[in-house]
Amino acid sequence: MSTIERAEVLVASPGRNFVTLRITTSDGVTGLGDATLNGRELAVASYLRDHVVPLLIGRDPARVEDTWQYLYRGAYWRRGPVTMTAIAAVDTALWDIKGKVAGLPVYQLLGGRSRDGVMVYAHASGNDTAELLDDVARFLDEGYLAVRAQAAVPEVGGTYGVRKGKVYEPAASALPDEQPWSTEAYLDFAPTYLAAVRERFGFGFHLLHDVHHRLSPIEAARFGKAVEDLRLFWMEDPTPAENQEAFRLIRQHTTTPIAVGENLSSIWDVQHLITEQLIDYVRTTVVHAGGITHLRRIFDLAALYQVRTGSHGAGDLSPVSMAAAVHVDLAVPNFGIQEHMGHVDGVDEVFRTGVRFADGMLHPSEEPGLGVEYDDEAAAGFPYEPRYLPVARRLDGSVHDW
Template sequence: MKIKDIKVFVCCPGRNFVTVKIITDDGLYGIGDATLNGRELAVVAYLEEHVIPCLIGRDAHQIEDIWQYLYKGAYWQNGAVSIAAIAAIDVALWDIKGKVANLPVYQLLGGKSRRAVTVYAHVNGETIEEVLKGLEVAIKEGYKVVRLQCTIPGTEGTYGTLGDKKNYYELQGNRPLPPEHGWSTLKYLNFIPELFKRAREKFGYDIELCHDVHSRLTPIETVQLGKMLEPYRLKFLEDAVTYENTDGYKVIRNQTSIPLALGEKFNTIWDAKPLIENQIIDFVRTAVTHGGGLTPLKKLADFALLYHVRMAPHGAPDLSPVCFMAHMHLDLWAPNFGVQEFVGFGTPELNEIFSYDAKLKDGEIYIEDSPGLGVDFNEEAAKKYPYKRSYLPVTRLEDGTLWSW
């Protein structure tokens, strides 16, 4: 079964998505997600100019060899752009293999380890009271794990609390571009513990809670935050510090018992290796699209299992339903699955383009046993929603210093 053609589609049903479609000489096709938020067209160029010409005529069944060919065969191996392109090819090939076998992809990975995928909801608000109301709704809807984010008083545009502007397009019209947000570590540390104190006082400890720092703190500042949050028993604290210097996480691990989650920006298993083998983190957050596809993510899960680290893949709205369904299969299989980030099933515009059969019940997602990934892409519908240039924001301290967003 040879690869006959590979098409790349860019559309914007509220967010930009890059979708890859691999077509074989016997008429089967598979779908992959190559979205890289804010750098979408760079991935398109990498695919069209450098990847696709090398794959026409190759055996679509040789997933491992093709992955190694695209990674090892390029001298410039790593990086978000190239890895997103490789991931899309890899996932599309798994989709094809599942269709050939007439089995869902999780069966090809090794079968189910659980009945369904536990997901965590996002609850955001401008005030603590607003967040607590949202948490109450989430608990009534059956969620067992919830991420809490709240606007920091005196800080405009706090991460995770943009509400209807979450797609960022409303922020693009005003200069500077990218849009800029303000940040104060002092105000943040003085405020966030109160949010979790109030949440536990009102709802107790049966609901698991998470929080995303989004790499805004230094290691010692995270130690301070961790000690303040320890009484509220978070499931994890996410992205407390930038990951480039992994020794920073040793400082945190040695001084607070708060569980740590990291990895949504990891491109390869080697990014996570020292953190996992030294048991410095508790959850690895690498996404299929940003981590090179299902082929390396299965290896990452197997490696993490040896060190009591659980999988909690990134699930932001800039990952398409193709990546979402790939995560469902990975999560159903992985024996060390922890929890899956979930932002809902998308807008009517999004669901006009992508079709997939997944149901949410009591904080768990169930999928049908469709061959392959169980997701499809409507090329004609996608034409109605052309690409729009968009940037993620940047952050500056109150004195104007550029900071991590």
């Protein structure tokens, strides 16, 4: 019987920090899992290296579900982003191994294709409305069927989502960047630039917008109502999800669809939101919600309540996670859309992935497993660099939700 012989925690920073778990079996088969928790990477690396890896040696790599339960129930301390990201890395690596042993891409192990490709959305942004419109045009020209639009609020220097380079990367400094925020200015401005996008480009594509937890429930209701005629695909994270009943208030005032869940880590975190139909899209991810095994469980629950998937896919998800996401997206019946931000220069030197973009969709590798390889030699040239996500402060100096 094949057993797990080695598990390595690999940390590299090709433009941004990634933590990768590589599991090797006694038969020489390797599997990769993403263990990146943006801004808290070393917490997961330590959890894996010090507490999980010793438990894996000698285990049967084929027992994916049993290993998931062993790491989750056996730890006693359950849930939370560090624990669930570590479990996700193990789970994803074991699915990668299972696909390689079977000689099949992972999506075939999940039941095969439910669609021909995975529709994705791009990230358009600008320092003003004119720049945003030019960016939207660029992505539409590249063939995207869906675009998220964000623009800097005038005279507020810390607006979320406006990139400075090729790819939006908020974790960019050794200490947190403290950014100003004005809810009032945002509520006045955001509907105007979203309207400008529709006025110039029409309704022949999907338009998305990320509020990024910045509004109170009634403010979010006001925003959703103000943009109803623009037919947003969704407004993302309109208010923090800790108070989930807040979404019922938003529902009472607007028909703009709601997407939530990128920073939630288990089925229990989203159970109420789904079963009460307080959201339209669940944004949990392979890497932060317990891997392929647990993400599929979340998506199956969502399907019962006509909630569709819309997984987070920012640059802090390594190509391992993106490949795993595409395999899951391809198989589940209630797929909605997949975020696709791309990665900064250097990432493709460390990770070789078979995922490709065409006609507004991502397509997985047909190689056995996930179809991703890790280059140790290239990774050695990108040592870890401490980086933090920003902190938002209101104009009076008080800390706000970033």
